[in-house]
Amino acid sequence: MIFDRKTFLRISGLSLAAVAAGRAAGASDETSLNEGTPLADSPAVQRLAMVIDTKKCLEKEECDLCVKACHRSHNVPAIDDRRHEVKWIWKEPFKEAFISEQSEFANATFQEKPFVVFCNHCDRPPCVRVCPTKATWKREDGIVMMDWHRCIGCRYCMAACPYGSRSFNWVDPRPYIKSLDPEFPTRTKGVVEKCTFCPERLAKGKLPACVEACTPKAMAFGDLEDPHSQVREWLHSRFAIRRKAELGTSPEVYYII
Amino acid sequence: MFMFEKALAGSRRYWGWIFVLLAVIAAGFVCYLRQLSFGLGITGMGRDVSWGLYIAQFTFLVGVAASAVMVVLPYYLYDYAVFSKITILGEFLTISAVAMCVLFIFVDMGQPTRIMNVLLYPTPVSMMFWDMIALSGYLVLNIVITLVTLSAERKSVAPPAWIKPIILVSIPWAISIHTVTAFLYNGLPGRSFWLTALLAPRFLASAFAAGPALLILLCMIMRKLTSFDAGREPIQKLALIVMCALGAHLFFVLMEIFTVFYSGIPEQMQHFRYLFWGLDGHAALVPWTWLSAGSALVALGLLIWPRTRKDEKILAVICVLVCLSLWIDKGIDLIVGGFVPSPLGVITEYAPTLPEVAITLGIWAFGFLSLTVFYKITLSVRATLDG
Numbered sequence: 001m002i003f004d005r006k007t008f009l010r011i012s013g014l015s016l017a018a019v020a021a022g023r024a025a026g027a028s029d030e031t032s033l034n035e036g037t038p039l040a041d042s043p044a045v046q047r048l049a050m051v052i053d054t055k056k057c058l059e060k061e062e063c064d065l066c067v068k069a070c071h072r073s074h075n076v077p078a079i080d081d082r083r084h085e086v087k088w089i090w091k092e093p094f095k096e097a098f099i100s101e102q103s104e105f106a107n108a109t110f111q112e113k114p115f116v117v118f119c120n121h122c123d124r125p126p127c128v129r130v131c132p133t134k135a136t137w138k139r140e141d142g143i144v145m146m147d148w149h150r151c152i153g154c155r156y157c158m159a160a161c162p163y164g165s166r167s168f169n170w171v172d173p174r175p176y177i178k179s180l181d182p183e184f185p186t187r188t189k190g191v192v193e194k195c196t197f198c199p200e201r202l203a204k205g206k207l208p209a210c211v212e213a214c215t216p217k218a219m220a221f222g223d224l225e226d227p228h229s230q231v232r233e234w235l236h237s238r239f240a241i242r243r244k245a246e247l248g249t250s251p252e253v254y255y256i257i
Numbered sequence: 258m259f260m261f262e263k264a265l266a267g268s269r270r271y272w273g274w275i276f277v278l279l280a281v282i283a284a285g286f287v288c289y290l291r292q293l294s295f296g297l298g299i300t301g302m303g304r305d306v307s308w309g310l311y312i313a314q315f316t317f318l319v320g321v322a323a324s325a326v327m328v329v330l331p332y333y334l335y336d337y338a339v340f341s342k343i344t345i346l347g348e349f350l351t352i353s354a355v356a357m358c359v360l361f362i363f364v365d366m367g368q369p370t371r372i373m374n375v376l377l378y379p380t381p382v383s384m385m386f387w388d389m390i391a392l393s394g395y396l397v398l399n400i401v402i403t404l405v406t407l408s409a410e411r412k413s414v415a416p417p418a419w420i421k422p423i424i425l426v427s428i429p430w431a432i433s434i435h436t437v438t439a440f441l442y443n444g445l446p447g448r449s450f451w452l453t454a455l456l457a458p459r460f461l462a463s464a465f466a467a468g469p470a471l472l473i474l475l476c477m478i479m480r481k482l483t484s485f486d487a488g489r490e491p492i493q494k495l496a497l498i499v500m501c502a503l504g505a506h507l508f509f510v511l512m513e514i515f516t517v518f519y520s521g522i523p524e525q526m527q528h529f530r531y532l533f534w535g536l537d538g539h540a541a542l543v544p545w546t547w548l549s550a551g552s553a554l555v556a557l558g559l560l561i562w563p564r565t566r567k568d569e570k571i572l573a574v575i576c577v578l579v580c581l582s583l584w585i586d587k588g589i590d591l592i593v594g595g596f597v598p599s600p601l602g603v604i605t606e607y608a609p610t611l612p613e614v615a616i617t618l619g620i621w622a623f624g625f626l627s628l629t630v631f632y633k634i635t636l637s638v639r640a641t642l643d644g
Contacts, residue, residue, distance in 0.1 A: 082303070082304075082605075083298075083302075083303025083304060083305070083605070084298050084303060084304070085304055092601065095602070096601040096602055096603060097601070099524075099600070099601055099602045100524075126445060126446050126447070129382055129383070129444075130383050130384065130385070130444075130445070131380065131383055132374075132375050132380050132383040132385035132386050132389075133371075133374040133375055133377075133378045133380060134378050134380050135374070135378075150371070150374055150378070151367070151368065151371075152366050152367065152368050152369075152371045152372055152374050152375065153297070153366050153367015153368040153371075154362075154365070154366055154367070154385065155307045155308060155365075155367070156383070156385055156441075158304075158307040159307060159308060159442075159445055159448065159595075159596075160445045160446075160447070161447065161600075162445075162446050162447025162448075162600045163447070163600065163601075164304070164305070164599055164600055164601050167304060168297070168304065168307060168367065169296065169367070170296055170297050170298030170302070170303065170304075171295065171296040171298035172296060188368075189295075189296035189297075189298075189367065190296060190297065190366070190367025190368040191367055191368060192367075244447070244600075247446040247447065248446065249446060
């Protein structure tokens, strides 16, 4: 019997999900933030999203727990040359993260405040539309996923992404990985990578690495289609904006202001 | 193989030229091997300007490839006999240009060994898929057409009737290759510089100016160096085509500038500002942009004035100006200008590195090598017939 790669991934994902579900039934685990939400790779989850409470996040501007946790667990290289940087999650001053929200009388210090940014896992992702090999695609649960073994490195997705969320491996990234996590694959030169909302953790019933690492609890993660999810609760009770929503990409990362 | 032996007999000058080209190709190839082992970090590209010289050359050369239609269409559709001697030269120019396009795409790939994934996982929603179909189809069409018509010419017989529909198909196909190439860029929501419906018409107009201008120059060079003389009339007709297309191109650019600056949307204006005046002290492309605009305007003026257009010495200068202007327009400004500033408003300037330039020159040399061989074969066939 011949499997293609995607079938294999789907089946292995489902079996992992089954294992995770079995475990979750037995014990109340650390996913208390989103209790009751099956975050594993199951058909019930339709639209995974992130909500960031920027008030909480900005209380400690120099905090980079999420960045460190993500980059460590995903073997993201630390390259100093700005042109060759690879980053999955990082901080961007407000004036760049929200480039269309500028005014000359806005509080100048606020313009420089660091906002945490990463892939928006758009509901209508332009990167997926342009990829000539389906190396990036949108999963049933809303995650915009990457296949680093299929990517031909044409960088069309980088031209298409209006958020600069995608990084290309301009050089071999392996020498720049500070501490190697053997649990997660490293990448090769010549492929594009980005935040994946941690499906490898979701399959085990865990939250994304950044959410788990955020001790001020400024990040909520869950399914927007689930009316009882924490993301829906936060969005219902407070005002949130999205990056460049006017482009119709329907970004799924929300910023409570 | 297919009259190839005719390319192997030539003067010392011919062989000297061939070896110069081979040397440039070899230098480019060595640099490409370095790029292959080091990664695309060897180029001047980076996370903000993620496409550079390679993709820009590709864009310019798709235009050169499409422009053959400017001789094919009058000759085959309207039996315009003036172009009978140069039509095949235009078609060979197309083959060389498409070959260069394919090479430029190839050297731009981060994982070139996986390039067949585009065929293994065909993705019709991606414009790159259609660009591949359009370009490879156009290459095949032109190879078949040139082979069949040249063989017929050698045997002094009329080309077979079945080739006519294939030639007719190649006409809209030429339009399609450059339209789809424009679609590569103008369907991206975050790139306001390319997000204009005028991009495809603009591409076609500049292609139909640059391609025939290049063809005029090639005819003039051949007249000087070989026994082949295209004649005065075809060159003058081509000059008229260059004039009209260049006029249309400049008109489209002015339309763009009006729309962008009168609407006053900052995101739209900043790319033009960067190219024409620079942004926050970053002005690497400003001299190029003005050189391009200036030479296009001078060329158009000299083309419109009959006395200068009809003077072949001046016409040669005009054609150099047109090629230079439109090469800068598409081969530098269009791609880099679309990436500066980035969608987050960050200005990162781009300049190609030495290996990147060497690889680019190597591919151009390959294009000229193939073109030299094609033209050599054609002229040898014709010389035998005349002699």
